[in-house]
Amino acid sequence: DAKTTQPTSMDCAEGRAANLPCNHSTISGNEYVYWYRQIHSQGPQYIIHGLKNNETNEMASLIITEDRKSSTLILPHATLRDTAVYYCIVRDQTSGSRLTFGEGTQLTVNP
Amino acid sequence: GAVVSQHPSRVICKSGTSVKIECRSLDFQATTMFWYRQFPKQSLMLMATSNEGSKATYEQGVEKDKFLINHASLTLSTLTVTSAHPEDSSFYICSAGQVLGGETQYFGPGTRLLVL
Numbered sequence: 326d327a328k329t330t331q332p333t334s335m336d337c338a339e340g341r342a343a344n345l346p347c348n349h350s351t352i353s354g355n356e357y358v359y360w361y362r363q364i365h366s367q368g369p370q371y372i373i374h375g376l377k378n379n380e381t382n383e384m385a386s387l388i389i390t391e392d393r394k395s396s397t398l399i400l401p402h403a404t405l406r407d408t409a410v411y412y413c414i415v416r417d418q419t420s421g422s423r424l425t426f427g428e429g430t431q432l433t434v435n436p
Numbered sequence: 437g438a439v440v441s442q443h444p445s446r447v448i449c450k451s452g453t454s455v456k457i458e459c460r461s462l463d464f465q466a467t468t469m470f471w472y473r474q475f476p477k478q479s480l481m482l483m484a485t486s487n488e489g490s491k492a493t494y495e496q497g498v499e500k501d502k503f504l505i506n507h508a509s510l511t512l513s514t515l516t517v518t519s520a521h522p523e524d525s526s527f528y529i530c531s532a533g534q535v536l537g538g539e540t541q542y543f544g545p546g547t548r549l550l551v552l
Contacts, residue, residue: 359540368442368529368543369480412479423470424531424541426480 329413334431337407343400345430347413350394356417358389359424360398362409362432369412369426372398403434438464440532442544449520450552457515457547459530465510466532470541471503474527486513520551 330348337343349358357376361369373380373387375396380387386399400407412429439462449455459469467488472480484505485493492505504516513532517524529546533539 361543363480366527366546366548368440368546369531371540371542374540423482423485425482426472428479 329415329427331411331413331427331430333428334433336433336435337400337403339405339434339436340402343403343407343432343434345398345400345411345413345432346395347398348395349413349415352393352415353417356415358387358393358396359414359416360385360387361412361414361424362407363412363429364406364409372411403432405434405436408432408434438462438532438540438542440530440542440544442528442530442547444547445545446548446550448550448552451521452519454516454518455520455549457517457528457530457549459513459515459532459544461511461532461542464532467510468533469507469513470531470533471505471513471515472529472531474529474546480529483515517549520549522551525549525551 357374359374360372363369373382373385375387375389389396410429410431412426414424441460441462443458447455469486471483473483474480482495483498486505486507488507488510494500502518507513527546527548531541531543533541
């Protein structure tokens with residue numbers, strides 16, 4: 326599976342948009358981009374995933390560049406409860422459902 | 437999204453005893469479930485892949501005789517930590533996959549194990 330690179334930490338003001346970047350320059354054509362988050366002492370929570378098109382759901386938006394080498398997770402109106410570690414993971418279909426977690430980005434939403 | 441539960445949420449045991457952790461997919465069937473371990477301030481590390489009706493596949497460095505996995509039905513996988521020692525104290529998390537345009541994995545809430 327392709328490796329991803331994320332900033333170690335980010336801060337965001339409550340009510341503002343949080344934009345979390347992820348680089349996956351070695352992604353292959355059949356790999357999806359998945360985003361999860363983990364609030365302290367809880368299991369990871371699925372946020373969103375995509376292959377090549379931008380995606381939006383009730384939690385967030387996922388913007389994938391045309392060359393698919395990077396993506397951005399957008400939380401449009403961050404709240405204090407969005408403080409968590411956010412993981413960007415790319416997954417090869419041939420390896421089934423295997424997810425390989427990196428270090429992620431610690432997002433802190435400040436009042 | 438799909439719901440995955442784990443039981444117990446927290447367990448404290450004496451060194452040398454065995455502990456069983458259950459992982460259930462509540463509203464979907466999962467032929468494959470995964471077990472992860474997470475130490476403080478670290479990321480999740482995959483321990484093993486649990487396959488319904490067949491033997492689990494363990495990651496390199498994970499002792500299969502110490503971490504027994506049983507996946508007897510499409511909604512239940514169990515992880516038994518045998519002869520637990522203090523170094524096995526950790527946060528154990530399971531996940532199960534639901535086919536949804538690439539088989540999204542959903543995670544349980546985790547089990548905190550403390551071995552005294």
